[in-house]
Amino acid sequence: MQVLTSRQILDRLVMFPTVSRDSNLGLIDWLEGYLSGHGVRCFRHWNEDRRKAALIAHAGPWKAGALVLSGHSDVVPVDGQSWTTDPWTVSERDGRLYGRGTCDMKGFVALAVRALVEAQRRGVSRPLQLALSYDEEVGCTGAPPMIRTMQEVVPKGSAAIIGEPSRMGLITGHKGGTGYHVHVKGHEVHSSLLPYGVSAIMEGARLIDWLNDVNAELQARTPTPLAAAFHPPFTTLHVGMIRGGTAHNITAADCHFSVEMRVVPGESIPDWEARFEARVREIEAAMRKVRPEAAIHLDRFFGVPGLQPERNGEAEALVRRLTGDNATGVVSYGTEAGQFQQAGYSAVICGPGDIAQAHQPDEYLEISQFEAGQQFMERLLEALA
Numbered sequence: 001m002q003v004l005t006s007r008q009i010l011d012r013l014v015m016f017p018t019v020s021r022d023s024n025l026g027l028i029d030w031l032e033g034y035l036s037g038h039g040v041r042c043f044r045h046w047n048e049d050r051r052k053a054a055l056i057a058h059a060g061p062w063k064a065g066a067l068v069l070s071g072h073s074d075v076v077p078v079d080g081q082s083w084t085t086d087p088w089t090v091s092e093r094d095g096r097l098y099g100r101g102t103c104d105m106k107g108f109v110a111l112a113v114r115a116l117v118e119a120q121r122r123g124v125s126r127p128l129q130l131a132l133s134y135d136e137e138v139g140c141t142g143a144p145p146m147i148r149t150m151q152e153v154v155p156k157g158s159a160a161i162i163g164e165p166s167r168m169g170l171i172t173g174h175k176g177g178t179g180y181h182v183h184v185k186g187h188e189v190h191s192s193l194l195p196y197g198v199s200a201i202m203e204g205a206r207l208i209d210w211l212n213d214v215n216a217e218l219q220a221r222t223p224t225p226l227a228a229a230f231h232p233p234f235t236t237l238h239v240g241m242i243r244g245g246t247a248h249n250i251t252a253a254d255c256h257f258s259v260e261m262r263v264v265p266g267e268s269i270p271d272w273e274a275r276f277e278a279r280v281r282e283i284e285a286a287m288r289k290v291r292p293e294a295a296i297h298l299d300r301f302f303g304v305p306g307l308q309p310e311r312n313g314e315a316e317a318l319v320r321r322l323t324g325d326n327a328t329g330v331v332s333y334g335t336e337a338g339q340f341q342q343a344g345y346s347a348v349i350c351g352p353g354d355i356a357q358a359h360q361p362d363e364y365l366e367i368s369q370f371e372a373g374q375q376f377m378e379r380l381l382e383a384l385a
């Protein structure tokens with residue numbers, strides 16, 4: 001079977017319109033065929049309705065201790081964006097490769113696929129794995145089940161490089177996050193009879209104001225050394241949407257809003273969830289003293305662990321060696337890196353391209369970044385040899 005260059009692989013990957021809401025099986029079928037055609041062992045983790053699959057691939061000797069290259073197959077939609085090129089074809093112009101996903105993150109995936117084939121062809125003493133997830137762009141929900149399947153189908157890897165765009169710099173930490181859809185269920189009465197009803201809006205406001213109070217308290221504290229690198233250097237609690245009520249003179253029966261928490265490494269997301277839920281139950285108890293059927297319903301719609309900078313981390317040491325990057329970077333966006341770390345892998349982020357180009361119309365990857373990625377993979381192969 002013909003060996004493709006990283007660039008040829010990227011061209012193929014971009015042609016599959018793997019928007020998160022749609023199936024990614026075209027891409028997975030092609031990639032599995034290509035990798036297994038070169039002797040790389042491939043496995044799938046299927047989602048529930050089998051419309052999507054994650055691809056797990058293993059190159060080199062069948063033993064533990066692999067280095068994992070991690071990426072996601074899905075991309076964000078192009079709907080409503082004005083593109084000057086076809087988003088599903090890589091177009092080269094002015095030293096840039098335009099196309100949806102070139103930056104986030106099919107560029108890295110193409111480099112990784114090339115590296116696996118080379119590892120298999122040349123022979124390496126340390127195995128190299130690819131973990132290609134789905135549903136990353138809709139809240140990193142595809143990686144945890146994929147990582148569980150990896151433990152069953154391939155020998156356990158020890159370190160993971162998550163190739164999200166970092167301009168090939170080393171990123172050792174990011175905030176985690178959790179989010180809730182909140183539905184406050186009150187009781188309607190004429191507003192002149194206010195104390196006999198329960199205004200879902202006014203009760204919801206108590207919860208929102210508690211978030212304000214906690215934000216003020218967090219901002220006033222001295223940041224921990226772990227948090228100090230972040231902007232802002234503390235956890236933030238936010239309400240981004242609210243809706244409720246029907247008239248100025250009726251106590252609102254319903255109020256809906258969404259709460260998002262961005263949690264600095266070193267603080268526990270389950271602790272924050274418990275603290276939030278405890279406050280919800282207090283407010284709900286007071287509402288029920290007026291009307292027993294009043295309630296606050298919570299629907300936790302996402303949860304992504306933070307990436308905690310490691311002490312003497314293996315992944316960090318390796319990437320420092322390969323890139324010569326001696327700085328320490330943290331980012332404000334969430335990735336699958338925290339999920340790998342939680343599963344026992346040493347994990348860092350390092351990938352080509354700039355996050356500023358991700359999700360944009362006319363998304364592009366600079367060719368110089370793609371080339372820096374190729375050099376990185378070449379050094380990586382030498383390190384695995």
Ligand SMILES: [Zn+2]
Pocket residue numbers: 072104105136164
């Ligand atoms: Zn991404």
